[in-house]
Amino acid sequence: MTRMWIWRNAAALAILCVAFPAIAEIPLAERKSGYDFMARETRAMQDDDTSNAGMLWVLDGEALWNREPGAGAKSCAGCHGDARTSMKGVAARYPAFSPALGRPVNLEQRINLCRADRQQAKPFAYESKDLLALTAFVGRQSRGEPIAVADDAQTRKFIENGRAAFTRRQGQLNLSCAQCHDDNSDGRLAGSPLTQGQPTGYPIYRLEWQNLGSLHRRLRNCLTGMRAVTPALGAEDLVELELYLMWRARGMPLETPGVRP
Amino acid sequence: MAARALINVPPKAKRGEVIGIRSLISHEMETGFRPNATGQLIPRNIIKEFVCTYNGVEVFRAEFFPAMSANPFVSFTTVATESGTITMTWAGDNGFHATESVAITVE
Numbered sequence: 001m002t003r004m005w006i007w008r009n010a011a012a013l014a015i016l017c018v019a020f021p022a023i024a025e026i027p028l029a030e031r032k033s034g035y036d037f038m039a040r041e042t043r044a045m046q047d048d049d050t051s052n053a054g055m056l057w058v059l060d061g062e063a064l065w066n067r068e069p070g071a072g073a074k075s076c077a078g079c080h081g082d083a084r085t086s087m088k089g090v091a092a093r094y095p096a097f098s099p100a101l102g103r104p105v106n107l108e109q110r111i112n113l114c115r116a117d118r119q120q121a122k123p124f125a126y127e128s129k130d131l132l133a134l135t136a137f138v139g140r141q142s143r144g145e146p147i148a149v150a151d152d153a154q155t156r157k158f159i160e161n162g163r164a165a166f167t168r169r170q171g172q173l174n175l176s177c178a179q180c181h182d183d184n185s186d187g188r189l190a191g192s193p194l195t196q197g198q199p200t201g202y203p204i205y206r207l208e209w210q211n212l213g214s215l216h217r218r219l220r221n222c223l224t225g226m227r228a229v230t231p232a233l234g235a236e237d238l239v240e241l242e243l244y245l246m247w248r249a250r251g252m253p254l255e256t257p258g259v260r261p
Numbered sequence: 262m263a264a265r266a267l268i269n270v271p272p273k274a275k276r277g278e279v280i281g282i283r284s285l286i287s288h289e290m291e292t293g294f295r296p297n298a299t300g301q302l303i304p305r306n307i308i309k310e311f312v313c314t315y316n317g318v319e320v321f322r323a324e325f326f327p328a329m330s331a332n333p334f335v336s337f338t339t340v341a342t343e344s345g346t347i348t349m350t351w352a353g354d355n356g357f358h359a360t361e362s363v364a365i366t367v368e
Contacts, residue, residue, distance in 0.1 A: 045334075048269070048283075049267070050267045050268060050269035050283055050285065051267075051269070051283055051285060051334065053285060053287075053332045053334070055267055056265045056267065056285065056286075056287040056332060059265045059267075060265060060287075207330075210290075210330050210331035210332065211331065
């Protein structure tokens with residue numbers, strides 16, 4: 001009886017191992033952007049700046065870059081000058097460690113810090129049109145640049161926190177991010193490609209949203225699907241996860257603003 | 262913020278050639294069927310009409326309805342007849358109006 005029980009369990013475990021092979025990171029050379037999973041038509045939308053709806057936000061962002069926020073404060077251009085040179089490659093390095101805060105901040109938060117500290121203006125709400133526009137505009141200047149977040153003594157701890165969150169089973173479905181996006185990234189979920197979850201094009205114009213959206217919005221989407229706790233937009237947990245994902249995508253070219261189905 | 266439009270017309274074409282024209286405009290295209298947080302319907306706010314003229318002659322017209330997506334993208338073709346201006350106009354609810362023009366050289 002006991003022996004049979006053991007065998008039955010061993011067989012079940014063997015089946016499980018086939019269905020869910022052990023968690024392993026995707027080799028660097030085999031990484032693919034969400035772009036590579038898209039239909040030809042959607043790729044064409046992203047490739048042409050007059051078809052890519054994200055460019056509408058980039059144009060708004062350019063206007064905001066040059067606008068003075070009032071009360072005699074300088075515009076972004078007043079300090080940083082021409083974004084095409086001063087912001088080239090910047091978005092590819094975020095999230096970056098902020099010595100003042102003692103933790104990493106992402107590009108949206110960096111823009112808002114600059115706005116509060118240097119421009120003495122009210123920070124934009126997370127996921128607001130203005131913040132998305134400015135982030136898209138700054139991100140656009142790094143299109144094609146390899147993603148290169150800092151991996152040093154200061155950021156290492158936070159990358160590891162992000163990795164732990166990525167591989168931790170959570171939510172009512174008891175799933176981890178890695179089970180889909182590392183182990184089964186070539187598979188499909190409800191007819192859609194799972195993809196590797198490489199954050200190469202944020203903020204993205206998502207056709208489903210009919211809007212531009214941040215990585216945090218996308219992460220909350222996934223977490224809701226897993227029926228897990230969804231941290232607030234801009235929460236430290238999400239920034240750490242973002243940092244890990246950008247580290248995981250190191251060297252891949254930035255596509256901002258990406259178009260995704 | 263004013264509506265942003267992105268249009269794509271080839272700057273040069275041969276006489277008689279079929280040219281592709283693409284247009285994209287930022288607009289929320291609120292359907293009028295969605296309730297807000299208090300359960301009341303959000304009033305409809307859509308673009309109702311899109312017109313493209315080529316040196317003043319209408320070459321394309323489209324009526325838009327609530328089922329159209331936000332930020333509508335329209336792609337169509339016309340025949341390059343002469344050098345001049347291609348103008349696109351969008352009009353809709355709440356007095357919405359936007360116009361964009363581009364020059365085309367036909368050889």
